[in-house]
Amino acid sequence: MARVCQVTGKRPIGGNYVSHSNIKTKRRFLPNLQTKRFFLAEEGKWITLKVSADAIRTINKRGLYNVVKEMRANGSHI
Numbered sequence: 001m002a003r004v005c006q007v008t009g010k011r012p013i014g015g016n017y018v019s020h021s022n023i024k025t026k027r028r029f030l031p032n033l034q035t036k037r038f039f040l041a042e043e044g045k046w047i048t049l050k051v052s053a054d055a056i057r058t059i060n061k062r063g064l065y066n067v068v069k070e071m072r073a074n075g076s077h078i
Contacts, residue, residue, distance in 0.1 A: 003030055006076065007055035007067060038064050047078055 004011045010031040016024040032053045037046050042065050051059070059067050068078055 003033060004050075005031055005033060005052040005055050006049050007051050007058060007071065010052045010054065040064060040068060049078075 002011070012028045012030050015027055015029055017027045018024055033050055034053065034056065035048065035050050036056065037048050038059070039045075040047050047068070049055075071078060
């Protein structure tokens, strides 16, 4: 599966390793993704999401149901 957060859409970005002698070689910055199960109380079922740590904080702040409702409005299948 792709390394993409299902809530925020965060994905890997490119950059450089920079050595002491200032030689640059390519590298990737990967998002902090976690596979996490949430209980959606309004529907009485568990859902599994691949989310970043930032998305977990968003879910805690705004509520799981509101986040899922917005994801469905954007066309995500949950």
